[in-house]
Amino acid sequence: MPSPDEGPVPGTGAFCYVVLCHDDAPAALRLARAVRRSSNGSRVLLRHDRPAGYLSAEDARAAGAELLRSDVRVRWGGWSLVEAMLEAARHAVDVLGAEHVVLVSGHDHPVRDLAAWEADVRTSGADALLDVDDDPDPARHRYRWRTWSAPTGTPSPARRVSRVLWQRGPARWQRLVLAYPTSRAGVWAVGVRARRDPVEALGLPYVKASQWMVLSRAAVEVVTGAGAARARRVFARCRIPDESYVQSVVSGDPQLRVLEGPTTFTVFPPGSASPRPLVADDVPAALASGAAFARKVDGSPASEAVVRALDAASQAPPPAG
Numbered sequence: 001m002p003s004p005d006e007g008p009v010p011g012t013g014a015f016c017y018v019v020l021c022h023d024d025a026p027a028a029l030r031l032a033r034a035v036r037r038s039s040n041g042s043r044v045l046l047r048h049d050r051p052a053g054y055l056s057a058e059d060a061r062a063a064g065a066e067l068l069r070s071d072v073r074v075r076w077g078g079w080s081l082v083e084a085m086l087e088a089a090r091h092a093v094d095v096l097g098a099e100h101v102v103l104v105s106g107h108d109h110p111v112r113d114l115a116a117w118e119a120d121v122r123t124s125g126a127d128a129l130l131d132v133d134d135d136p137d138p139a140r141h142r143y144r145w146r147t148w149s150a151p152t153g154t155p156s157p158a159r160r161v162s163r164v165l166w167q168r169g170p171a172r173w174q175r176l177v178l179a180y181p182t183s184r185a186g187v188w189a190v191g192v193r194a195r196r197d198p199v200e201a202l203g204l205p206y207v208k209a210s211q212w213m214v215l216s217r218a219a220v221e222v223v224t225g226a227g228a229a230r231a232r233r234v235f236a237r238c239r240i241p242d243e244s245y246v247q248s249v250v251s252g253d254p255q256l257r258v259l260e261g262p263t264t265f266t267v268f269p270p271g272s273a274s275p276r277p278l279v280a281d282d283v284p285a286a287l288a289s290g291a292a293f294a295r296k297v298d299g300s301p302a303s304e305a306v307v308r309a310l311d312a313a314s315q316a317p318p319p320a321g
Helices: 025-036 056-060 078-095 114-124 158-166 172-177 217-224 226-235 245-250 280-288 301-314
Strands: 015-020 042-050 066-070 102-103 106-109 127-131 143-149 176-179 188-191 214-215 258-260 293-295
Touching: 015 025, 015 114, 015 258, 015 301, 025 042, 025 056, 025 114, 025 301, 056 066, 066 078, 066 301, 078 102, 078 226, 078 245, 102 114, 102 258, 102 293, 106 214, 106 301, 127 245, 214 217, 217 226, 217 245, 245 258, 280 293, 280 301
Parallel strands: 015 042, 015 102, 042 066, 127 258
Antiparallel strands: 102 214, 106 293, 127 214, 143 188, 176 188
């Protein structure tokens, strides 16, 4: 396996796979090894904000990867996740010399031969490859969101406020406050509707898409640059900005070529906000999706069978003709 010290070859449009991982070191290291097998000219950056014992630089290096241990403490669904994405993307471009940054999770696994997929991305000329989805609440970016904590097991203040507005307030009040439970016990997301559409005021389209995407160096420069500072302030108050900030900013820049397409294949059960772990029966759909990766592949026995099937498929030669 090539050493991570071997830098990208100038002029090749080098790819860096940025792995956002948090609590499953074996899966993240397995992913790094799989990426380097499939694309030995790429770089892999493992990014996490856990203590030193979670992942070591030695473990990352042995897997052919670099380690970025960040001071940004991620809270899912909030702006800190965007901060982590932007920090890692800048590191990939500025330090590792990447021309394309691929954002994946620590529970992803390659579905395709990555060297061939990279060639397809280069040929497309895409500055951003986005997996756009329909927003079930297309006006939610009109709300300024904060979290509101309540003791576990007691009615949330946010819920009481929302219920009062719906039951007693005039119709216009019913659209002023929204409250949603988060994944943390006793913590609610509370949104107050803005008078004007803050994203429209920026001159941007509101685009909701998966956070797992591909960005060119030019796109990374745009979303991290001074010109997007106002947009960062606006989206920092949006709900789930990791699925809208980068996606909206690149889509609103006429100098960038934005294409639609999945980077990571996932299976969401009906009504669920999170994908379920993949099983062997999902492999044909993953292969047919056109995505470069599949998620969620964890350390369970069922996932090990999925990994073997994906490895066999991604390393197989393409069919003749």
